[in-house]
Structure formats: structure tokens, C-alpha cells
Amino acid sequence: MSSRANDPSRVGIAGYGLWMPGYADVATWLSGTPDDEVVKPLGLALDSKNRRRASQLGRSLSDALTAAMTQADVDVSTTPTVVGSAIGEAVTLVGLLSQIWGAAEPASPAAFSVSVHNAAAGVISISNKNQGFSSALSADCDTPATSLLEAVGLVATTGAPVAVVCGDEPVPTDLVPADVGWQLQAGAMVLVPLDGEHSCLAQLKVTLGGAPDLSPAAFSDEAQARNPQAGMIDLITAVARGQRGVLRLDRGAGRGYCAEITPAPGS
Amino acid sequence: MAASRVRPLPVTGYTNLNALGSTRAEILDALAAGRSGLAPPSEEFGFTTMVGEVRTELPGLTGELAPWSTRIASMAGKLAADLEEPLRLARKRWRPERIGVFLGTSTGGAVSTERAYRHFVAEGALPADYNFQRQHTFSSLLHVVGELTGARGPAWMVSTACTSSGKPLATAQRLIAADIIDAAIVGGMDTLCALTVLGFSALQAIAAQPCRPFCKERSGISLGEGGALALVEREGEARVLIEGVGETSDAYHISAPHPQGRGALGAMEAAMAQAGCAADEVDHINAHGTGTQLNDGAEAQAIATLFGDRVPVVSTKGYTGHTLGAAAAIECLFAAYAIEEGWIPPSLNSEPFDSDMGIQLNTTLLKGDFKRVLSNSFAFGGNNVSVLLRAP
Numbered sequence: 001m002s003s004r005a006n007d008p009s010r011v012g013i014a015g016y017g018l019w020m021p022g023y024a025d026v027a028t029w030l031s032g033t034p035d036d037e038v039v040k041p042l043g044l045a046l047d048s049k050n051r052r053r054a055s056q057l058g059r060s061l062s063d064a065l066t067a068a069m070t071q072a073d074v075d076v077s078t079t080p081t082v083v084g085s086a087i088g089e090a091v092t093l094v095g096l097l098s099q100i101w102g103a104a105e106p107a108s109p110a111a112f113s114v115s116v117h118n119a120a121a122g123v124i125s126i127s128n129k130n131q132g133f134s135s136a137l138s139a140d141c142d143t144p145a146t147s148l149l150e151a152v153g154l155v156a157t158t159g160a161p162v163a164v165v166c167g168d169e170p171v172p173t174d175l176v177p178a179d180v181g182w183q184l185q186a187g188a189m190v191l192v193p194l195d196g197e198h199s200c201l202a203q204l205k206v207t208l209g210g211a212p213d214l215s216p217a218a219f220s221d222e223a224q225a226r227n228p229q230a231g232m233i234d235l236i237t238a239v240a241r242g243q244r245g246v247l248r249l250d251r252g253a254g255r256g257y258c259a260e261i262t263p264a265p266g267s
Numbered sequence: 268m269a270a271s272r273v274r275p276l277p278v279t280g281y282t283n284l285n286a287l288g289s290t291r292a293e294i295l296d297a298l299a300a301g302r303s304g305l306a307p308p309s310e311e312f313g314f315t316t317m318v319g320e321v322r323t324e325l326p327g328l329t330g331e332l333a334p335w336s337t338r339i340a341s342m343a344g345k346l347a348a349d350l351e352e353p354l355r356l357a358r359k360r361w362r363p364e365r366i367g368v369f370l371g372t373s374t375g376g377a378v379s380t381e382r383a384y385r386h387f388v389a390e391g392a393l394p395a396d397y398n399f400q401r402q403h404t405f406s407s408l409l410h411v412v413g414e415l416t417g418a419r420g421p422a423w424m425v426s427t428a429c430t431s432s433g434k435p436l437a438t439a440q441r442l443i444a445a446d447i448i449d450a451a452i453v454g455g456m457d458t459l460c461a462l463t464v465l466g467f468s469a470l471q472a473i474a475a476q477p478c479r480p481f482c483k484e485r486s487g488i489s490l491g492e493g494g495a496l497a498l499v500e501r502e503g504e505a506r507v508l509i510e511g512v513g514e515t516s517d518a519y520h521i522s523a524p525h526p527q528g529r530g531a532l533g534a535m536e537a538a539m540a541q542a543g544c545a546a547d548e549v550d551h552i553n554a555h556g557t558g559t560q561l562n563d564g565a566e567a568q569a570i571a572t573l574f575g576d577r578v579p580v581v582s583t584k585g586y587t588g589h590t591l592g593a594a595a596a597i598e599c600l601f602a603a604y605a606i607e608e609g610w611i612p613p614s615l616n617s618e619p620f621d622s623d624m625g626i627q628l629n630t631t632l633l634k635g636d637f638k639r640v641l642s643n644s645f646a647f648g649g650n651n652v653s654v655l656l657r658a659p
Contacts, residue, residue, distance in 0.1 A: 086404065107465045107468075112466030114521060131516050139405075139422065139424060140400075150423070152447070
């Protein structure tokens with residue numbers, strides 16, 4: 001086992017952001033009082049053409065990511081970005097199915113182009129003029145943990161900051177009963193190497209298994225807690241509150257990935 | 268923390284499944300004979316096209332995995348079973364929780380949801396046996412492959428459209444370098460579905476006849492299906508080495524390539540930079556080569572910029588069709604065949620060659636000592652991956 005100091009899988013967290021209905025930023029979320037005017041994500045960092053193309057998921061991912069990258073003070077045009085989502089653009093997909101087989105119309109080429117899982121990663125990279133690494137992952141309720149691990153691998157091998165953003169739209173109710181669905185949610189982090197050159201708010205190590213001693217965030221709405229990305233919101237909440245300990249990242253619905261977090265001195 | 272050096276990664280086993288067959292002999296025979304797997308589709312779409320359907324019998328999943336038994340999961344099951352021999356050795360070398368599973372797909376279970384939705388439109392309800400979680404979500408494939416292989420390490424699906432199954436090779440490199448895993452099952456799979464055929468048709472990107480990559484008269488893609496898995500290990504008896512993987516974004520357009528192939532060029536450069544090799548050390552390129560005007564033009568510009576017309580280029584899409592999320596893994600294995608067998612197949616249907624391309628397109632079976640081979644894949648979202656394989 002690697003020593004703590006030289007463990008290449010241990011990284012720093014330099015910024016975070018989130019978007020949920022009622023909560024457009026972490027400060028509002030921590031206050032516990034939702035803003036009734038926050039109904040839909042704005043996607044303001046997307047250029048106008050790509051904002052029109054982007055789904056609600058794409059806009060929420062962009063909003064959360066922008067907050068995290070701004071806090072971490074990293075260059076949006078060069079920072080590698082990992083996008084995680086359990087069901088991706090399923091809403092767009094079902095819209096296409098409805099168009100083709102429900103309305104017996106030809107498929108919309110524009111909708112088809114943004115029905116791929118990496119549509120959000122694409123519109124974000126185009127808007128940020130980022131010609132570097134971009135990826136899109138999926139692992140159900142393990143999406144937050146695995147997206148973080150993909151980013152940890154990048155940090156370990158490049159020695160540079162990496163942005164991670166996870167989100168999911170509600171599952172189309174044509175496909176699942178409404179009582180097992182969830183609400184839109186997105187959470188983002190910027191990970192940096194622990195090299196003394198990058199300041200960070202906390203240290204992070206993601207493991208498959210562990211002994212959690214931190215409680216997940218309290219959602220007032222049960223549908224929010226069912227979102228596969230709830231673990232990312234739990235992690236952001238714990239880091240923003242300066243907590244130390246081990247947090248389960250899947251709310252009991254995945255394979256048991258955990259995050260060990262340690263606040264950075266002076267953060 | 269100093270950045271970890273990504274070292275050449277041994278590929279200790281692999282298996283391939285596409286319209287040419289599922290065994291090495293079937294696939295090599297077809298490639299050597301210049302025999303395409305493209306044929307009219309088994310489903311009527313209202314227009315003429317050719318597709319590369321998998322005709323190999325795919326046993327359904329049984330026992331506890333039976334509820335996961337979709338066509339794509341059956342493909343995954345077949346590939347995992349065919350990889351068992353090297354996996355058996357790997358399980359002796361590495362603990363199960365140190366063996367990762369990183370797969371790529373573009374459509375995943377979309378074909379199951381498509382069928383369910385058509386039933387929903389016709390009958391007013393989803394079929395009784397449809398389950399969104401088990402049949403639609405990408406993670407169902409992780410469950411199936413994990414159960415069949417005994418791999419218990421980190422596992423995720425990459426879904427970046429047509430680069431999906433190439434990027435897991437880089438993921439495995441990184442996680443081994445970060446000492447998170449010791450080995451990984453990498454690759455991916457995709458099935459044909461009406462949605463993608465109709466979607467590409469809406470984009471006016473489908474050819475009526477078999478696709479003609481880099482041909483002056485190219486008119487679009489032929490779709491296909493299939494999958495490929497490879498076992499990569501920190502140490503082991505390598506059949507080939509993954510020497511470099513370049514991953515870039517065009518940052519240009521959601522569904523059209525950068526006209527000068529900017530992202531493609533960057534991906535090839537990044538793969539070679541990681542390997543520490545120069546352009547004159549690359550012996551062959553398996554191109555993305557889909558057969559559309561824009562894609563082939565952009566890729567050819569990128570290849571010509573780096574290699575001129577020195578390196579023989581082949582597109583194998585004329586054999587298998589464009590297998591979307593599976594294409595990168597399937598074609599990396601075609602690149603491995605070139606290294607191991609010492610020959611490359613002809614690009615099918617590529618004459619008259621578009622001489623404006625400035626590349627050396629190979630249209631005959633060419634024997635040679637192919638030590639280093641690049642395999643390119645490019646995708647919607649401007650996502651690019653180039654994999655550099657080397658002889659051990």
C-alpha cells in the first residue's frame with residue numbers, strides 16, 4: 001500500500017458547484033432555504049447556439065461546472081473535463097422515439113445530434129473552446145464515484161487540475177413509474193494534485209468500499225435523494241462544511257464506493 | 268505529487284465480434300479475401316442501405332443473469348466467454364478487486380427501449396418484461412461483464428458516441444499508473460437499432476450502397492454492430508502493447524468534424540507524444556474512415572499533415588460497417604492483427620480514390636513489418652481518440 005504522502009490516488013479539491021431546483025449555488029443549498037425563482041438551469045456559460053442545443057441536463061451541468069471552475073480559478077479552455085450521468089440524454093432519446101413512432105414523423109437531425117450521452121460534454125467543450133480531454137461516463141448510482149476516479153487517474157498522470165461534473169435529468173415517465181423517479185440535479189468539483197503548487201480546500205481519496213462515518217446531506221424532497229448523483233451533492237456538502245471523515249458516495253444503492261475527505265489546513 | 272509516467276500497457280488477450288464473424292480465423296479470412304460483411308438490413312427502413320449485422324449466434328444469458336439478457340448483453344456475454352483463457356491467468360496474478368472493467372457504448376440498451384416504446388405506442392403500455400434499469404441503462408453491461416469475468420474492481424461505461432470503446436484503454440493506463448488497479452477488461456459493444464439508422468438518415472449521412480471510405484464518389488456511412496474486449500495488465504505476456512492514447516476535442520461543432528481535422532491531428536500527436544515516437548516510426552494507420560465527405564476529408568488532411576503519403580492507410584468500415592460505440596475497440600484489434608500477422612487488408616470500395624486526399628490509401632492486401640500502428644476514432648461532440656499500438 002502506498003504511503004499517504006506519496007499515494008498517487010489522493011488528490012485535492014479546489015472548487016465545487018451545484019445546481020438543483022431551488023438551489024443555483026452551494027451557499028443557497030447550505031442555507032437550507034430554497035430560492036423559489038430557481039426553476040430551470042440557465043446555462044449562461046454556454047454560447048447562445050449551444051445553449052439552444054443543450055438539454056436541461058446540459059445547462060445544469062454547465063452551471064455547476066462553471067461555479068466549480070471559477071472557485072478553483074482554472075482555465076476553462078484547457079482543463080480536462082469528466083462528465084458523469086447515469087441516464088444522460090434519455091429525455092431527448094424518448095422525444096425522438098415519440099417523434100418517430102408516436103407521431104410517425106421523420107427523426108429530427110438536430111435532436112439526433114444531441115441525443116448522444118456526451119452531448120453535454122460536447123456543448124461545454126465547444127463553448128469553452130477547450131480542445132483538450134473530454135469524456136462522458138455512466139455507472140448508475142456509482143457515477144459520482146467513478147467520475148471522480150477517472151479524474152483522479154488524469155490528475156495522477158498529468159499533474160494538472162481536472163474538472164468533474166455529474167448530473168441527471170428525471171427519468172422520462174413513459175419508461176418508469178413516477179414514484180421511482182427523481183428531480184434534476186448536478187454537482188461539480190475541480191480536483192488538483194497535492195503538489196504544494198495548487199491550493200485546495202480538502203484532500204480526497206475515493207475507494208471501493210470503506211467504513212463511512214459521515215452522514216449524507218439532508219434533502220427535503222425524497223425525489224432529490226433518489227437522483228443517482230445525490231452522492232456528489234453529499235460530497236460537496238461535506239467539503240463545503242469542512243467535515244472530515246469517510247462518506248459513502250452511492251446512498252446505499254451502488255457498490256459501496258466511499259470518499260475519504262480531510263479539510264486542508266487553513267481552509 | 269509528481270505526475271505518474273504512463274508506461275506501455277501489455278494487451279494479454281482479446282476477442283472480437285462483428286459482421287465478419289466472432290473467431291480470429293473467420294475475421295482474418297474475410298479481411299484477407301477482401302470480403303465484406305455488409306448486407307441489406309433484416310429490418311425495413313423505407314430506404315435502401317447496407318448494414319453490418321452480427322450473424323454469430325449469441326446465447327442468451329442464463330441463471331441469475333437471465334433478466335439482463337438483451338442483445339447487447341448477450342454480445343457482452345459472448346465476448347467475455349471468449350476472453351476466459353487469459354482472464355483465468357489474470358485472476359491468478361491479480362486480486363479480483365484490482366481488476367477493473369471499463370467499457371464503451373453509444374446506444375447501449377437503446378434498441379430494447381426502442382422496442383418497448385413501439386409496443387407502448389401500439390398497445391398503450393410498456394411490455395411486461397421491459398425493465399429500464401436492466402435493459403436500458405449502460406450499467407447493466409457492467410453488471411453482466413463483472414459477473415461473468417469475476418472482475419470486482421472499479422467499473423464504468425464510457426459513452427462518447429463513436430470514440431466510446433477507445434477511451435477505456437486510456438482509462439486503464441491511468442488507473443494502473445495511479446496504482447488503483449493492476450489489470451482491466453476494456454473495450455465495448457453496440458447493436459444496430461432503427462433509431463440510429465433513421466437518425467443518420469435524417470443527417471443525410473447514410474449511403475445506399477456499401478460505404479466507400481476515401482473514395483472520390485463516397486456518399487455516406489454503412490452502419491454496423493459488434494464488440495471487442497481486451498485484457499490489459501500491469502505486467503504480462505503481451506500480444507501487443509498500448510503505447511499511447513491521444514484524447515482531444517474539436518471544440519468546433521456538435522456533429523461535424525473540424526474541416527481541417529484539428530482535433531484528429533491533436534489526438535494522433537498526443538498518442539505519439541505519450542509513446543515518445545516520431546511520425547516516421549508509425550507503419551500503418553487504421554483510419555476512422557466512415558465514408559462521408561466531411562469526415563474522410565478532415566481525417567485525410569490531419570493524416571497528410573503528419574505523415575504525408577508515406578504511411579499505408581486502411582479503413583475497415585467497408586467490412587464491418589460503422590459499429591459506432593464499438594468501432595474504436597474493434598478497429599484497435601484490426602490494428603493488432605496487422606502487427607501480429609504482418610499484413611493489412613485492402614480498403615473496400617475505395618476506388619476511384621480521392622487523390623486530393625494526399626494520403627497513401629491501401630487498396631490491396633499488403634504484407635509488411637508493421638511494428639507501430641495508429642487506430643483513429645472520431646465522434647459526435649467533437650470527441651477524438653487515437654490509439655498507438657506497438658509490437659512487444
